[in-house]
Amino acid sequence: MNSIQANNYLVHFNQNAYEALNKHLRENKYSNIFIIVDDQTNEYCLPKFIPHLETELAIEIIEFEAGEANKNIETCIEIWNILTELGGDRKSLVINVGGGVVTDLGGFVASTFKRGVDFINVPTTLLSMVDASVGGKTGVDLGNLKNQIGVINVPQMVLIDTEYLETLPQTEMRSGLAEMLKHGLIYDAPYWRQFSDLKSIVFDELDQLIYRSVEIKNEIVIQDPTEKNIRKALNFGHTLGHAIESYFLESEEKTTLLHGEAIAVGMILESYISLQKNLITEQEYREIKTIIKGIYDDVIFEENDIDPILELLIHDKKNEYGTIQFALIEGIGKIKINQSVENKLILDAFQDYKS
Incomplete structure (x- = not known):
């Protein structure tokens, strides 16, 4: 499937996605890579994703507990602190691997850390592939109010691999x-x-x-x-x-x-x-x-x-x-x-x- 041109970035599909990712890593001098996941995608999706990465850069995994209840500013603060402790800087790359909660929150974290670092979204649920993958909306909930805090900021690219759907419940x-x-x-x-x-x-x-x-x-x-x-x-x-x-x-x-x-x-x-x-x-x-x-x-x-x-x-x-x-x-x-x-x-x- 051909890649889709979105506003200032491309949405890549299946095997083409990983080729585009590795080309991007070769062409950009990132200092390190942080992969943000929830506990579900860490278990079921990350083992599939990591082998596709062709890089010698240091990779750190940052995990938070899955669920809409954790899509809040407190989770962001925890991740910002971890990024700081692990040496995140303006040339770090954030890769969000997960559903809409991960890509929304991870995109917001990246967009605001050090006033903005590059990020890539790898949606792993059907919902995030067809919705959160396009449009550049990032953000978190304010209490029980959906997506009240956030910014519109596009990723470097979006990678859609439909094989991740095999891990999803009906x-x-x-x-x-x-x-x-x-x-x-x-x-x-x-x-x-x-x-x-x-x-x-x-x-x-x-x-x-x-x-x-x-x-x-x-x-x-x-x-x-x-x-x-x-x-x-x-x-x-x-x-x-x-x-x-x-x-x-x-x-x-x-x-x-x-x-x-x-x-x-x-x-x-x-x-x-x-x-x-x-x-x-x-x-x-x-x-x-x-x-x-x-x-x-x-x-x-x-x-x-x-x-x-x-x-x-x-x-x-x-x-x-x-x-x-x-x-x-x-x-x-x-x-x-x-x-x-x-x-x-x-x-x-x-x-x-x-x-």
Whole structure:
């Protein structure tokens, strides 16, 4: 597969990825290499990655505990201290090997250490390959509020090797699939409909689906790198999805949701809102709801869950001048950004989801 040109960097695939990495290491005089992983990718992915490195530079592994709960400034402080203790300098290279938590946090750590050192992302989950790999967003959560602290800063390159997916449980694969479904819904109706029968998709086809998903996100981001306009399309399903994810993360009575599980709910809710605003047809809404509910288990919402979720919308990064902004779909494959939605319509969407 050909490499994809993103904003000031390339996304490389499979064997081409390691050739590009080693060429980059030969051409740049780095002082040392720090590889940031979580405990899961340290065990399952790093043994595959390290043999591909062709370098005599000193390599240090920095590990933190896996999970969204550790995507915070405290983890960053620990890593900044380790980088300092191990002699990190402006010519160090950081390589982030892991899922979206690792690449988001590791990219932020690298972007702020010594006012910025080079970094490379090696996404190892389906979610990070199709979402976190493109766009240059880095950052951490503030308490239970998603991605409140961060910067947009692009890596030197992104390396996607789909063999890492063989180490993933099915729940993580489904989580990543949500972003691929979103890309179809907002941009490419034929791509969306390829997911109507998941049982017919084989692994070789998955490579091509991942490639197309990266293409879609990249085509949007190139038009609007700093999310002033069309890049807001990528927030479809995320306005409510992030609030749901945050609420389930902070509630001791709830089982924490994976990102994609929350976004799947968000896409159904925001599709219902699109229906009520006459942006999609009843038939399109039923198609979306049926396909997504056929992939993901229903999330149970009690009556006393809804108000706290709505309160979390206030902190959504897309809000402007105190108004909650939604990206809604205008037919399958098209998007309408900067849409205001009243609370009653959101409540109706939750009622419909539960029905």
